[in-house]
Amino acid sequence: MDEPNRSFTSLWPGVALFDLDGTLVDSAPDLAAAINDMLTALGRPAAGQEKVRQWVGNGAQVLVRRALTGRTDWENAEPIDESLFRDASEQFYQSYEALNGSCSTVFDGVEPCLEWLHEHGCRMAVVTNKPERFVRPLLECMGLEHWFEMIIGGDTLPVKKPDAEPLLLAMRTLEGNPGTTVMIGDSAADATAARNAGLPAVLVRYGYNYGPSVDELGAEMVVDSLTELL
Ligand SMILES: O=C(O)COP(=O)(O)O
Numbered sequence: 058m059d060e061p062n063r064s065f066t067s068l069w070p071g072v073a074l075f076d077l078d079g080t081l082v083d084s085a086p087d088l089a090a091a092i093n094d095m096l097t098a099l100g101r102p103a104a105g106q107e108k109v110r111q112w113v114g115n116g117a118q119v120l121v122r123r124a125l126t127g128r129t130d131w132e133n134a135e136p137i138d139e140s141l142f143r144d145a146s147e148q149f150y151q152s153y154e155a156l157n158g159s160c161s162t163v164f165d166g167v168e169p170c171l172e173w174l175h176e177h178g179c180r181m182a183v184v185t186n187k188p189e190r191f192v193r194p195l196l197e198c199m200g201l202e203h204w205f206e207m208i209i210g211g212d213t214l215p216v217k218k219p220d221a222e223p224l225l226l227a228m229r230t231l232e233g234n235p236g237t238t239v240m241i242g243d244s245a246a247d248a249t250a251a252r253n254a255g256l257p258a259v260l261v262r263y264g265y266n267y268g269p270s271v272d273e274l275g276a277e278m279v280v281d282s283l284t285e286l287l
């Protein structure tokens with residue numbers, strides 16, 4: 058395996074694929090508020106933002122399942138009643154649509170990094186597991202949309218990260234290849250998707266990774282801020 062934290066120059070990207078939640082934008086406050094609305098509507102106690110931070114990264118449906126079971130490893134909990142799941146999802150989507158972006162912020166280091174990559178001729182896409190209809194409104198609200206030539210959401214294709222396909226589609230569309238393309242994310246879903254696509258991964262430590270540290274995921278680089286890439 059490549060030695061960790063080799064320089065970004067050696068990974069020189071012609072195409073950079075960015076994860077959204079936990080990498081570009083701290084969206085947990087709005088996601089947590091929408092999850093709490095949903096739990097309250099079901100007569101359950103609110104979950105709190107710290108828990109929700111550990112539940113983001115595998116798409117909205119998994120987030121709702123984690124909230125309903127109170128567990129990141131929801132697959133190992135008692136099965137969820139499907140009509141409860143449908144009602145809960147509907148409530149979550151409705152609340153999140155109204156809240157999306159209102160208390161979210163762009164992480165420090167993101168804008169200088171995007172500007173620098175753009176100045177150096179790098180083409181950029183967002184490849185997120187967030188449902189596509191929430192992605193552009195959030196990027197617009199954060200003033201980030203103009204950097205990205207392409208957006209792939211969690212429901213744009215029949216598969217999402219950690220599947221390789223969303224990354225490969227963005228890479229091909231932006232005329233990259235595995236030698237010129239880098240995935241930049243915050244979670245095991247991003248690291249595994251990059252590996253499945255044959256791409257190097259850069260991971261940030263400040264994002265959402267279901268609890269465990271991102272240092273053990275085999276990424277080519279792990280950073281505390283995207284300014285470390287400049
Ligand atoms: O799980 C989500 O909705 C967010 O996913 P992302 O980290 O891929 O942007």
Ligand SMILES: [Mg+2]
Pocket residue numbers: 076077078079080113114242243244264265
């Ligand atoms: Mg993420």
